[in-house]
Amino acid sequence: MIEFNKKIYKLEAIKKAAEEFKNLANIRIKETGGYIKVTFDKIDSEYKEVLKDEFTNFVLGMLS
Amino acid sequence: MAKNKGFDFKIKELENSLEFEINPKIYSLNAIYKTAYFFLDKVYVFLSGDPKKEIRVSFKVKEAGLDLKKLANEFYNELLNQLLREKVSYSNSKLREFIVAKALYNAVPNEVDELLKEVEEEDWQEDPLGIAKTWEEQQREKGEKSKKGKRSKKGKKKAK
Numbered sequence: 001m002i003e004f005n006k007k008i009y010k011l012e013a014i015k016k017a018a019e020e021f022k023n024l025a026n027i028r029i030k031e032t033g034g035y036i037k038v039t040f041d042k043i044d045s046e047y048k049e050v051l052k053d054e055f056t057n058f059v060l061g062m063l064s
Numbered sequence: 065m066a067k068n069k070g071f072d073f074k075i076k077e078l079e080n081s082l083e084f085e086i087n088p089k090i091y092s093l094n095a096i097y098k099t100a101y102f103f104l105d106k107v108y109v110f111l112s113g114d115p116k117k118e119i120r121v122s123f124k125v126k127e128a129g130l131d132l133k134k135l136a137n138e139f140y141n142e143l144l145n146q147l148l149r150e151k152v153s154y155s156n157s158k159l160r161e162f163i164v165a166k167a168l169y170n171a172v173p174n175e176v177d178e179l180l181k182e183v184e185e186e187d188w189q190e191d192p193l194g195i196a197k198t199w200e201e202q203q204r205e206k207g208e209k210s211k212k213g214k215r216s217k218k219g220k221k222k223a224k
């Protein structure tokens with residue numbers, strides 16, 4: 001699970017990233033308090049090691 | 065968390081990762097985003113903390129053998145670069161808007177240009193109403209016409 005700070009990361013960017021990564025895992029987005037929680041299930045075995053990190057980079061890329 | 069020699073910022077070295085903090089009162093969040101974007105191909109970057117108090121940047125290696133400390137120092141340099149860009153962009157915004165507006169204005173053909181084009185396309189050398197002729201020329205032509213008219217009337221009478 002990744003917790004994105006709402007004050008730093010925008011929900012729109014996270015949603016777009018989830019859309020891009022939907023073929024590699026089941027992704028769930030949940031807003032709780034000041035955070036956006038993203039959970040990953042059934043991650044493609046080929047990308048298991050890097051998927052979450054690549055996801056965070058992708059979201060950051062959308063923000064800049 | 066160790067203090068970086070010569071600079072007053074903290075770097076926390078973990079296994080294959082590194083954390084450091086940025087003061088958002090000095091560096092804007094936008095500058096931090098743009099700087100982070102520069103490093104996305106080398107490391108995994110994650111931002112956390114409070115944008116009003118302190119932003120924490122986490123680096124995680126993509127490939128083994130990367131000097132994360134060196135990258136963190138480069139991050140600070142790039143941060144300054146982005147901050148300067150932001151300030152120059154802000155101070156030149158009016159000038160930039162003016163240049164873009166002028167370029168767009170010139171790109172769109174205006175009414176005056178279209179009228180001029182129409183005039184150029186017209187065959188102005190033709191003068192069906194004889195406006196460009198001098199008074200003398202006009203009188204001479206009138207005289208010639210009246211002579212021709214008289215001759216033709218005489219000719220018609222003879223034929224009869």
